[in-house]
Amino acid sequence: MPNPRILLIIGGGIAAYKSIELVRLLRKSGYVVRCVLTRAGEQFVTPLTLAALSENKVYTNLFDLKDEVEMGHIQLSREADLVVVAPATADLLAKMAAGIADDMATTLLLATDKPVLAAPAMNVRMWLHPATRRNVATLRGDGVTVMEPDEGEMACGEYGPGRLPEPEAIKAAIDRTLDNAPAPIPLAGQPDFAPASHRPLFGRRILITAGPTHEPIDPVRYIANRSSGKQGFAIAAAAAEAGAEVLLIAGPVPLPTPPGVIRVDVETAREMAAEVEAGLPVDAAIMVAAVADWRAADTAAQKIKKDGSGAVPPLALAENPDILASVAKSPQRPPLLIGFAAETNDVIGHAEAKLSRKGCDWIVANDVSVDPMGGETNRVHIVSKAGVDSWDRLPKNAVARKLMEKIADELTVRAPANSD
Ligand code: C5P
Secondary structure (H helix, E strand, C coil): CCCCEEEEEECCCHHHHHHHHHHHHHHHCCCEEEEEECCCHHHCCCHHHHHHHHCCCEECCCCCHHHHHHCCHHHHHHCCCEEEEEEECHHHHHHHHHCCCCCHHHHHHHHCCCCEEEEECCCHHHHHCHHHHHHHHHHHHCCCEECCCEEEECCCCCEEEEECCCHHHHHHHHHHHHHHCCCCCCCCCCCCCCCHHHCCCCCCEEEEEECECCEEEECCEEECCCCCCHHHHHHHHHHHHCCCEEEEEECCCCCCCCCCEEEEECCCHHHHHHHHHHHCCCCEEEECCECCCEEECCCCCCCCCCCCCCCCCCCCEEECCCHHHHHHHCCCCCCEEEEEEEECCCHHHHHHHHHHHHCCCEEEEEECCCCCCCCCEECEEEEECCEEEECCCEEHHHHHHHHHHHHHHHHHHHCCCCCC
């Protein structure tokens, strides 16, 4: 990637001086750096120092009207490849977690659709406070990378975790995040940072289900399957990158929410079915979830105990609703409805049968005897009435991006009304 761009938000606190070294390190490695100073940050470092080191204008005030003409805050927050908050104070983390946008820095953080990395720095008690613990957990759940602070003696004389990680460590985390970040979808003839209106799925609403479902037997046991949710989450990430408004309905998986994706967590098939129905209408629905076919017919209110006789408790099952098939029959059926099929034999034959049985437009089929659930790659076959399109084995995020290109093309034919 040529000259990756960092938007560096510098919070207040004694550690802000280290941001100067961070800017120097980033520039030395060829990063383009744009700095934003919070009002508190301005007490510790000057815009002039940062402007000289970053060789770029430094932003300090939301109400700089000239800049709204020159470069709006939305554009500023999105033209970067990565937004870095260092130091991330307790106050900034709290505002980020709550979605408060009351100054330049927090407005940019709320408006961005790019990955965010936060390097915290605060007093040890503040770091360990339940409120900060909650905020960090919320942010991580939202897909923000929150680094662990260093441990040691603090400016205030106390000892413990809360020191800003060293600039070299922050730079290493930036390198890692950018290496792992999904590459932008290549758009022929478009600049690297195409405005939203040029993204192939801009203006489209896409619903995605992902992960397994858990069907409770009693308060401690459930029926589940091996779905990791990785492919569905990669598809949600790629759809958001391609400019779509993405609603991800996720079964229980410990994966971070991809940037720009609206996520609703569910546990059971019936909860997933209700959320899918509530999410319609959409331009395309992609049902990647491995929904449990059966649930326990009755859920015990108390933990089922062994009675010592060796007799096993009966486990009666009931069939779960088929979400994909119901959406296909719904009056709100999306113009493009896509199902997934994990098969262990006769992959294409089963996928063709499933296509007509479920009433969807495409089945994305893969052989789970070759690519087991939870793996990093997939070899998929897109089965439709038009025939079978077999792709090479690819990493799951590459499958996702290729699928978005195909979906964008298909939607221009199936639902041209609000395209371009
Ligand atoms: O029938 P099978 O489970 O193999 O079908 C897989 C496809 O159907 C997937 O797209 C899956 O998300 C969807 N499905 C569903 N509701 C179910 C079972 C499967 O939406 N109860």
